[in-house]
Amino acid sequence: MSTVSTRATRKGVVRTRPLVAAAFLLPALALLGALVVYPIGYSVHRSFFDASGNGFVGFDNYHEVFSDERIRTALKNNVVWVVVAPGLATALGLVFAVLTERVRWGTAFKLVVFMPMAISMLAAGIIFRLVYEQDPDRGVANAVWVGVHDTFAASAPYPGAHPRPDGGLAADPDGAFTTTSALRAGSPAPVPLVAVKPRYAKGERDAQPPRAEPGKVTGTVWLDFTRGGGGTPGRVDPGEKALSGVKVEAVRDGRTVASATTGADGTFTLPAAADGARLRLPAANFAERYRGAEWLGPTLVTPSIIGAYIWMWAGFAMVLIAAGLAGVPRELLEAARVDGANEWQVFRRVTVPLLAPVLGVVVITLVINVLKIFDLVYIIAPGSSLPDANVLALQLYQSSFGTAVNQGLGSAIAVLLLVLVLPVVIVNIRRIRKEGRR
Amino acid sequence: MTALDATPRVTAVRGRRPWPARLAARLGGGAVRLVLVAVGLFWLMPTVGLLLSSLRDRSDIASSGWWQVFAHPGQLTGASYDTLFHNDKVMHSLLTTTLITVPATVLVILVGAFAGYAFAWLEFPGRDWWFMGVVGLLVVPVQVALIPVAKLFNALGIFESTPGVVLFHTAFGLPFAIFLLRNFFAEIPRELLEAARLDGAGELRMFLRVVLPLGGPAIASLGIFQFLWVWNDMLVGLIFADSGNPPITVALQQQVRQFGDNVDILASGAFLSMVVPLAVFFAFQRQFVSGVMAGAVK
Numbered sequence: 001m002s003t004v005s006t007r008a009t010r011k012g013v014v015r016t017r018p019l020v021a022a023a024f025l026l027p028a029l030a031l032l033g034a035l036v037v038y039p040i041g042y043s044v045h046r047s048f049f050d051a052s053g054n055g056f057v058g059f060d061n062y063h064e065v066f067s068d069e070r071i072r073t074a075l076k077n078n079v080v081w082v083v084v085a086p087g088l089a090t091a092l093g094l095v096f097a098v099l100t101e102r103v104r105w106g107t108a109f110k111l112v113v114f115m116p117m118a119i120s121m122l123a124a125g126i127i128f129r130l131v132y133e134q135d136p137d138r139g140v141a142n143a144v145w146v147g148v149h150d151t152f153a154a155s156a157p158y159p160g161a162h163p164r165p166d167g168g169l170a171a172d173p174d175g176a177f178t179t180t181s182a183l184r185a186g187s188p189a190p191v192p193l194v195a196v197k198p199r200y201a202k203g204e205r206d207a208q209p210p211r212a213e214p215g216k217v218t219g220t221v222w223l224d225f226t227r228g229g230g231g232t233p234g235r236v237d238p239g240e241k242a243l244s245g246v247k248v249e250a251v252r253d254g255r256t257v258a259s260a261t262t263g264a265d266g267t268f269t270l271p272a273a274a275d276g277a278r279l280r281l282p283a284a285n286f287a288e289r290y291r292g293a294e295w296l297g298p299t300l301v302t303p304s305i306i307g308a309y310i311w312m313w314a315g316f317a318m319v320l321i322a323a324g325l326a327g328v329p330r331e332l333l334e335a336a337r338v339d340g341a342n343e344w345q346v347f348r349r350v351t352v353p354l355l356a357p358v359l360g361v362v363v364i365t366l367v368i369n370v371l372k373i374f375d376l377v378y379i380i381a382p383g384s385s386l387p388d389a390n391v392l393a394l395q396l397y398q399s400s401f402g403t404a405v406n407q408g409l410g411s412a413i414a415v416l417l418l419v420l421v422l423p424v425v426i427v428n429i430r431r432i433r434k435e436g437r438r
Numbered sequence: 439m440t441a442l443d444a445t446p447r448v449t450a451v452r453g454r455r456p457w458p459a460r461l462a463a464r465l466g467g468g469a470v471r472l473v474l475v476a477v478g479l480f481w482l483m484p485t486v487g488l489l490l491s492s493l494r495d496r497s498d499i500a501s502s503g504w505w506q507v508f509a510h511p512g513q514l515t516g517a518s519y520d521t522l523f524h525n526d527k528v529m530h531s532l533l534t535t536t537l538i539t540v541p542a543t544v545l546v547i548l549v550g551a552f553a554g555y556a557f558a559w560l561e562f563p564g565r566d567w568w569f570m571g572v573v574g575l576l577v578v579p580v581q582v583a584l585i586p587v588a589k590l591f592n593a594l595g596i597f598e599s600t601p602g603v604v605l606f607h608t609a610f611g612l613p614f615a616i617f618l619l620r621n622f623f624a625e626i627p628r629e630l631l632e633a634a635r636l637d638g639a640g641e642l643r644m645f646l647r648v649v650l651p652l653g654g655p656a657i658a659s660l661g662i663f664q665f666l667w668v669w670n671d672m673l674v675g676l677i678f679a680d681s682g683n684p685p686i687t688v689a690l691q692q693q694v695r696q697f698g699d700n701v702d703i704l705a706s707g708a709f710l711s712m713v714v715p716l717a718v719f720f721a722f723q724r725q726f727v728s729g730v731m732a733g734a735v736k
Binding site for chain 2: 021022027028029036043106108113119121122123125127129133311368374393400407411413415418424425428433
């Protein structure tokens, strides 16, 4: 992907003594030789020796790479990375590149999406540690996720709340609470609850004492707690908060005969059928709230880190594809439209095939990049799920440096990484040679 | 016109199509805008979250999300940055990062330009084979070199030192530098070099007076690319830098394991470490993009 093409076999401008050419090349070749080429040979050699470096072990280290539990997790994760990340990033980049073409402020959009490429994986890692914070009150991912979840599945209004010990209600084994005495039509039932977390009672109105209604069972569910002390337990004192949205049921002989939900002032009204039954507050009122997904837990940690990676690299795909798109002849697209193709058909049958070479370069680049992924995993995965997020480059680092190291094993992983990128080296050299012959 | 704005706009042939199609196109256009705005905000959100978190108190970060500052602007405070600026280790690490990045960038340009010039214009046996060898090194993962170079540097006495990190980054930046510069230098018109030669210039003078000045754009791309690459590196610094005097990425990494306790320093430090690359990115977008495109295989 060079922006400049190479010229056909050129002669040097003027014949020069080989010594002069050598002088120009020496610094580069010395550095490359000592720090890139020699290490390749050394790593291959070292990978056949044990941890101490003295005992020849043949292919044992390679055998260990494919049998050790931790390294197999790393291999498996690398496969997931290679299969998912480059494809997703490229697909997003393609969509963004095509869509921004039609918008006047497309450049601003591209700038926003491309920007993460300029920052370090460490900074991106810290950014996403904050995003994936488990507590939905702190981590934006779970805040959104819980919000969506609660929109579709009603959540318990007052987790952890319970009646006063002397409040006339007894706990059932399943977490519900039932009154110890039967309900009577015309005589109101007070249902005082305590231990409601302040943030759940926020925004509640003042509770209304239950009014007697002939032929009906009425009552109030409220937070029997006066801020700053005072108040009488079991009585609705001024300023005590109502608990709205609590489901109440009238149960007789194990059957629910009527049910209602408390209003904004905490009151509820049950029909006459409830007379003589007992009042039950189902456990669903007090269940713990949905706390969102465990993004950085053992099962989700790799997909979560891949998400952060895509945030960083979709912009790369987008910019390269947009440059390729600029080279697509407009007439072809227009011709397809005139022939009656809709936008999707134009995209699928004309744009994408024309972009195939660019898409190929983008995917290959991302595959190489993903094979070596290290920083993001190391920073985002908390210590407890680091083994589940393991990748080859991370395993290599841990096997080679720090405590209890086995550099023979580390070298074997390094050689494996090199072998995995080798096909790309060959493709590269072929392309350069072809360009050279042109 | 910026570098990111490389695509010509679609000018649909309007008027010819019947009105339902035009209406659909307009509605579709509205939907596209809506989607792009939503995606743009989505992409910005993580960074905004970091910035706002860095501007809140540690106790606020521990108890609620950064979006609460929209409801309580009073929470905004520079306390985290104050803590950060008084943290000598992190502050010093910024200097270390600079002392690694600037030499590694200058060296790669210098060494790469010498070699690129030789590959483009000097005659020597096996030139194209040598060049192909260099191109083959483009995608060699740095991981392959970690153990051997650590041993080598140990023997040379530069393991865990800034010069070692600089050398490592220079070496691994070279294949790309040589590839990019050689291709660019090869495009310089032969006549310019021949004229200089007739004036009696030697190889060194032709290189300094003709090739280097004309290679400006490619050198700029390479410089920006290498600068960001080295500034943002963590792995090489983790192994080869002096752990008592590490670059910023490593200094912050050392605090990550106690994420909750250090969240104030981590958020403000991460943002501070982003300021330089972001400034470079916004100032030199064009060069950065062409560098990225040229190095798509790195």
